[in-house]
Amino acid sequence: MAHKKGVGSSKNGRESESKRLGVKIFGGQFAKAGNILVRQRGTQHFPGDNVGMGKDHTLFALIEGTVVFRKKRNNRSYVSVAPEVDVAVAEAPAKAAPKKEAAPVVEEVKEEAPKAEAKATAEGDDLTKLTGVGPKLAEVLAEGGFTTYAEIAAASVEAIQKVLEAAGSRYASKDPQPWIEEAKGLA
Incomplete structure (x- = not known):
């Protein structure tokens, strides 16, 4: 058996x-x-x-x-x-360094006013509501000049991609196309 x-x-x-x-x-x-x-x-x-x-x-x-x-x-x-995008990542730190040196001069002159404006726009447009955008990525987009849904909806994919590539390899692989479509609906 x-x-x-x-x-x-x-x-x-x-x-x-x-x-x-x-x-x-x-x-x-x-x-x-x-x-x-x-x-x-x-x-x-x-x-x-x-x-x-x-x-x-x-x-x-x-x-x-x-x-x-x-x-x-x-x-x-x-x-x-x-x-992976190795060439763009290698060039990005060289471009980021001069911006950091120039930024303290601007901050000394207009330190309080831009922060108040950024908080006002951030309260109205929370970029973390977009799919795949967390707090760190929202900071990167804000530093690149994208603080409202309307700005993201009006921007091209290439413009947002340049900001992401400048932020480093962690953000360079992100695809901003879905964010633009979502931002058009939220704006």
Whole structure:
């Protein structure tokens, strides 16, 4: 007889190995080409840009870059890999240094008035309400001159992208297009 209780039942059915499923590289982390991003049964996460799917629904990176998780149509989770931008990041610190030197001179002359205006606009337009914009990213946008929804809605993708690239590699991979569309609705 080929049933489980044939010899002894104390260990039968309890020594199966775990399948070790789940997310292996999280959003914002760096992934090399070929790295496994998600192991799953079925499709809890779908492949986005620069991501492939194996026959067991494993998602893997096709290029080097930063992993991005996004919710798209039908509330589905899509995993993408945004390529790294090394050249723009290397130039950005050189441009940021002169601005920091010039800023203290401006702050001494007009220190109190601009801060009061910034608080007034920040109270009306909380940029963190935009999808994917947190407190730090809201600060970066404010330093770049985008403090209201109307300014973001009127700006081009390239203009916002330049501000993000100047802030560093952490922000350079962000896509400002959804923020512009949301800002048009909120303005």
